[in-house]
Amino acid sequence: MLALQLQQQLKNLNELQASLEEEKRCLTEKDFSAFNDILFNKQKLLQNIANTDKQISTEKNLTIISKDDQLSQAKESLENQLRDCQKLNAINGRLVELNMKSNKHLMQLMTQATGKNSVTYNQKGLLKGGQLLGKNIQA
Numbered sequence: 001m002l003a004l005q006l007q008q009q010l011k012n013l014n015e016l017q018a019s020l021e022e023e024k025r026c027l028t029e030k031d032f033s034a035f036n037d038i039l040f041n042k043q044k045l046l047q048n049i050a051n052t053d054k055q056i057s058t059e060k061n062l063t064i065i066s067k068d069d070q071l072s073q074a075k076e077s078l079e080n081q082l083r084d085c086q087k088l089n090a091i092n093g094r095l096v097e098l099n100m101k102s103n104k105h106l107m108q109l110m111t112q113a114t115g116k117n118s119v120t121y122n123q124k125g126l127l128k129g130g131q132l133l134g135k136n137i138q139a
């Protein structure tokens with residue numbers, strides 16, 4: 001039973017890693033059409049992993065695992081797989097931050113570009129904001 005739970009957990013972690021890799025692809029290629037589905041799937045996988053971990057991590061099971069070489073190796077494999085997933089998730093988090101900064105910068109540029117219509121220059125060529133409703137606008 002415990003061996004099956006460890007195998008199921010490994011399967012869950014493999015699916016999570018595949019999901020994280022697909023998430024990374026979407027973020028790097030800015031392909032957000034499937035991004036929401038990936039996030040939903042990732043959330044389900046994380047819940048499954050947490051539930052399975054809760055079942056495996058009883059004191060009795062941990063004692064059995066520590067005494068059995070095969071189960072100890074399976075546990076070590078799971079921990080390595082989990083570390084790989086955590087690294088990939090951290091990379092994806094950084095990509096999200098970079099995308100957010102890029103979008104913020106783009107919004108600032110667009111705001112500045114639309115605001116240029118209300119800007120004029122004084123006699124010295126310096127920027128001077130024009131006043132609305134025809135008051136004191138000089139060009």
